[in-house]
Amino acid sequence: MRHVQVTEAKAAFSGLLAAVEAGETVAITRRGRVIARLVPDKPIMAADAFRPFWDHPGEIDLVAPDERPPEPIATL
Template identity: 55%
Template sequence: MRTVPVAEAKAHFSELLKAVEAGEEIVITRRGRAVARLCSQRPLTAAEVLAPLWHEPLDIEAPEDRAPEPVAEWDD
């Protein structure tokens, strides 16, 4: 997430909108304090949110099926 002061946001608003359309979130600050956040209208998928955390592709395998285990009865 990029942080941009108000004066810079005013001067480069069109460029900031292009970055937001590309999926970036931008926080606008006044005197060092966050006052607004620019984000895409379309919600991000979980994969898009977590993608920066992955340095390598994940190789995930499903666990092997096991036989069902009996469940103890409940006494209400």
């Protein structure tokens, strides 16, 4: 992980975003202390976001949908 001072981050923000887009994590520091991190976005599926709820069925009343392909669309 690369550490960058706030002033350097302001001056090179586009370059830092390109590095993050390429998969790198960048820590923004002020006076030697990390105050923020730029991390690559990791999209997740809705089913993955709710999986912890489905793993504990007694705690919340959610039911996982069947794993099936979408139905075809009828053409007119």
